[in-house]
Amino acid sequence: MIKIENLSVQAGTFRIENVSLTVPSGKYGVLMGRTGSGKTTILETVLGLRSSSLGRIVLGDQDVTVLNPAVRGVGYVPQDGALFSTMTVRDHLDFALMIRKAPKADCQQRVEELATLLGIESLLDRKPHGLSGGERQRVALGRALSFQPEVLCLDEPLSALDDDTRLRMCELLSNVQKQTGTTTLHVTHNCEEAERLADYLFRIEDGRIQQVRTKP
Amino acid sequence: MSSSSELPGDQESTRGSETDTEPAALGHKPSASQIRMSNVLFYLLFVVMGGTYVVLIIGMLLADAAYMAERTVDGLTSEGRSLLSVVSHNPIVTALADERIQYSVWLSLISCSMSAVISVLIAIPMGYLISRHEFRGKKLLDAVVDIPIVLPPLVIGLSLLILFQFPPFRWFARDVVYQVPSVVLAQFSVACAFAVRTMKATFDHINPRCEDVAITLGCSRAQAFGWVLLPEAQRGILTAFTLAWARSLGEFGPLLIFSGATRMKTEVLSTSVFLEMNVGDIEAAVAVSFIMVMAAVVVLILTRLIGSEHQAIH
Numbered sequence: 001m002i003k004i005e006n007l008s009v010q011a012g013t014f015r016i017e018n019v020s021l022t023v024p025s026g027k028y029g030v031l032m033g034r035t036g037s038g039k040t041t042i043l044e045t046v047l048g049l050r051s052s053s054l055g056r057i058v059l060g061d062q063d064v065t066v067l068n069p070a071v072r073g074v075g076y077v078p079q080d081g082a083l084f085s086t087m088t089v090r091d092h093l094d095f096a097l098m099i100r101k102a103p104k105a106d107c108q109q110r111v112e113e114l115a116t117l118l119g120i121e122s123l124l125d126r127k128p129h130g131l132s133g134g135e136r137q138r139v140a141l142g143r144a145l146s147f148q149p150e151v152l153c154l155d156e157p158l159s160a161l162d163d164d165t166r167l168r169m170c171e172l173l174s175n176v177q178k179q180t181g182t183t184t185l186h187v188t189h190n191c192e193e194a195e196r197l198a199d200y201l202f203r204i205e206d207g208r209i210q211q212v213r214t215k216p
Numbered sequence: 217m218s219s220s221s222e223l224p225g226d227q228e229s230t231r232g233s234e235t236d237t238e239p240a241a242l243g244h245k246p247s248a249s250q251i252r253m254s255n256v257l258f259y260l261l262f263v264v265m266g267g268t269y270v271v272l273i274i275g276m277l278l279a280d281a282a283y284m285a286e287r288t289v290d291g292l293t294s295e296g297r298s299l300l301s302v303v304s305h306n307p308i309v310t311a312l313a314d315e316r317i318q319y320s321v322w323l324s325l326i327s328c329s330m331s332a333v334i335s336v337l338i339a340i341p342m343g344y345l346i347s348r349h350e351f352r353g354k355k356l357l358d359a360v361v362d363i364p365i366v367l368p369p370l371v372i373g374l375s376l377l378i379l380f381q382f383p384p385f386r387w388f389a390r391d392v393v394y395q396v397p398s399v400v401l402a403q404f405s406v407a408c409a410f411a412v413r414t415m416k417a418t419f420d421h422i423n424p425r426c427e428d429v430a431i432t433l434g435c436s437r438a439q440a441f442g443w444v445l446l447p448e449a450q451r452g453i454l455t456a457f458t459l460a461w462a463r464s465l466g467e468f469g470p471l472l473i474f475s476g477a478t479r480m481k482t483e484v485l486s487t488s489v490f491l492e493m494n495v496g497d498i499e500a501a502v503a504v505s506f507i508m509v510m511a512a513v514v515v516l517i518l519t520r521l522i523g524s525e526h527q528a529i530h
Contacts, residue, residue: 049428069431076432082425086447095443096433140429147434 001025002046002151002185007055011041018055019209021202025060026181028174030194032212033204039187042204043153046185048072059151075144075152075182079159081136083128089115089139090124096147114142117176134165138172145180152177154186158193170196280506284308287499311503316479317488321507323399324484328464331403335411335460336453343415344441348424364409369469372405376474398475399482403464410463411456418452419445458519462512485511 002023009016016038023029033039044050046057048069057065064072083092093111102110115121118138128136137157144152157173158166174197177184188194194201201213284307291305303309311317345351346358364372376398380389392398422445430440446453468486475482477491485508492501 047428047432049431070434070436072432073434074432076429078425078429080423080425082423082429084426084430084444084448086450095430099434099439099443143429143433 001058001060002029002183003056003058004042004046005056005058007042007045007057008053009038009041009045009050010053011038011050014038014041016041016207019204019207020055021209021211023183023185023200025183027199028177028184028186028197029200029202030186030188030198031202031204031209032188032191032194034189037204038207039204040155043155043185043187046151047074047076047153073147073149073151075147075149077137077140077144077152077154077157079156081128081140083131083136083139083143085128088125088127089120089131089142092139092143093124093146095143100147110146114146117145117179118142118172132165133161134169137161137169141173141176145176145182148180150183152182152184154184156188157186159188159190166190166193173197277509280502280509283502284506307499307503308506311500311507314500316483317500317504319480320483320485320488320504323396323482324465324486324511327396327399327403327484328461330400331407331464332411332457332461334400334404335408336415336457338408339411339415339456339460340446340449340453342412343417343419344445346412347416347419348427361409361412364406365413369406369467370473373402373470373473376402376405376470393474394476394478394482396482399471399484402470402474403467405470406467407460407463411460414456414459415449415452418449418456421452422448454519454522458515461515465508465511 002021004019004021006018006020007016008018014036019042021029021031031039031042041050045052046059048064048067052065055065056063059072059074084095087095090111093114094107097107097110111124112121115124118141120135120138120142123131123135123139128139131139141154141157154173158169161169170193173186186197198213200211203210203212288302288306292301312321342361346354346361367375377393379385380393385392392401426444426448427440430444431437435443466486467484468490471477471482471484471487472490477483477487479491483491485504488504489501489508492498492504
């Protein structure tokens, strides 16, 4: 579950006040809003990269409002992928497990599992340079899922892709989310993307969040 | 290029004239030949203006080389023209045969490398803090780092000398001032500023999202820095090192005051040029200068090679 309660955040001169939303466990929540509406700020607060001035954030059954982002266990896919240019795709999928000092055999198994899930088996020994937009986002998604997080945060992950690739990535995201059952919060300004993916659809406008739709 | 003369505005004015009375023309329509001529002139002017500097640099180096060739040939006319005498009359060989110059070459290589290594070690954390964090007094710190770049070199030397009049520095003054460590310290004082600038620019250009992601994956700040940021900054570190090294090699003003120009003790290549000029031996001065030019060129080429190799990897 992702639960944001009466959250207020100050980002420079920009301020979001008293917003709330809830995405139940295993569901796909999409937060829609125009550029500059503060949706990324909210996502960053859930991740812990930005601290809130008021309110509460609950992930699963734990209040993480003041918890360090490294221990929140939230997978994060930023808009541009933010891949590590010196690492191979395998290193990306391996990274979080390496930091967690997982046994080598487990790492290897997990990397293969993720590569199959995301269809990137043939890219494992390549570096990000030269990967297509869709491939980069698959790698970023794999990296975020590698440590089996309970919660996944996606910040406009498809905005830099062409229409065909976006459609395929939408399907992939939907499938992956269903297979892994990871509670997801996806931020976008694209209506079509939001309609396709959302179990729970929220819209942020003038600093207020409205729940637009709920899939049963 | 020619299509640029057919602006949308032109089409509209034509369309307008079919139906109505002709509207007043808004200035002259630019002619293709005028634009072409202007473009040619624009690039010609820029190439000539920029080229002047390149000609000056290449000219200086060629003049050094020509001077030395001339001296070598002059030496030959008095003796035979064997290959051996070409080598033995070469001013560089003559200079390198002098044990004082040999000492100066070695001290230069060692002191420049040391000051460059220390500069990079200091510049990495400093560049990181200035680039990644907002804190009170950041603008001031940024300005303070620029002081060695804008300060006259002699003033830096004098300031270092004065600094060692006060404790705790005074306690070490006997082992530093006018001794070999002062050479490294004087070179470092200036070179480090350039390294910090380079490292800050390097970190500025690396997407901070990469560290954010690393942190959400479970990294501490240090782990994110070591595993993600540092590998991404490799080329910048190399550039900072080269810049600091080259800067140290050329250092002279602070050295003269803070280290003195004692032969076989605190003499580095730039001091050698000064000392040789002082005793009127221009030939030796040019020869030593040429050694420095070659060292700088070697460092530049090495950096470019390693840099491009690194780039080719990914």
